[in-house]
Amino acid sequence: MDKEVKKKIAKNWFKILQNIICFEIERLENSSAKFISRKWEKNPKKNEGGGEYRILKNGKIFEKVGVNFSEVNGKFSKDIRKKIPGTKKNGNFWASGISVVMHMKNPNIPAMHFNTRYIYTSFGWFGGGMDVTPCIKDLKEKKWFHKELKKTCDFHNKNYYKKYKKWCDQYFYLPHRKEMRGIGGIFFDYKKKNWEKDFAFVRDVGITFKNIFKTIVSKKYKKKWSVKQKELQYLKRGRYVEFNLIYDKGTKFGLQTGGNTEAILMSLPPLAKWK
Helix, strand or coil, rough: CCCHHHHHHHHHHHHHHEEEEEEHHHHHHHCCCCCCEEEECCCCCCCCCCEEEEEEEECEEEEEEECCCCCCCCEEHHHCCCCCCCCCCCCCCEEEEEEEEEEECCCCCCCCEEEEEEECCCEEEEEEEEECCCCCHHHHHHHHHHHHHHHHCCCCHHHHHHHHHHHHHHHCCCCCCCCCCCCCCEEEEEEECHHHHHHHHHHHHHHHHHHHHHHHHHHHCCCCHHHHHHHHHHHHHHHHHHHHHHHHHHHHHHHCCCCCHHHHHHHHHCCCCCC
């Protein structure tokens, strides 16, 4: 399959998924809040693409949720090229993806993160994943969450879940705190062996995320919570901020390649605290 066709198909899927996820979130909010959409361009003079980020704030369920789509191209600097596969001969790149971060009003509902992307340098690859960050322990929910992820992974390859769960545990870890960001999930990168199979897996991961957040939110959004629990949520969000600003590769990639700052930093919560 031609590389331009692959790019177009991947990009179109990420855009469709953005619409699906936003529709489901607004349906859960039931008219109490709506997304505000903003389109942006990376470098209009050079035609280097751009994207659209959608933010919903102060809903009855979602205190803040961002759903970002992007399609950008350009040339990596020499410093960045050392870290990106396929850039030995030149630094040209193309990238498209969707990223979602949810910060909930009710501390019983965990913060949730998801992203999938397709990057092309001298060759292309898929990457992405999802993870959940609760501030209140729920072992039953944790078990169910990982069961759903395993089910999706096993449908494509019996080795995926163990491999991608371990990768997630290692990735979403705060070395300076010596603790994981949350209860894990899956994380994968550099998937390039079979485009059709890899794309099918990426699509299923997106639909699985949609089903997971719908299930968790529907079950918990009416659950009562205390001021003490809300304070715990603020402290946990502080850890979330630390990870995203210090370690997250997606944040660094976006800022280093001239992405839209507001779209990149949509992952930050509306309010966080530190002791």
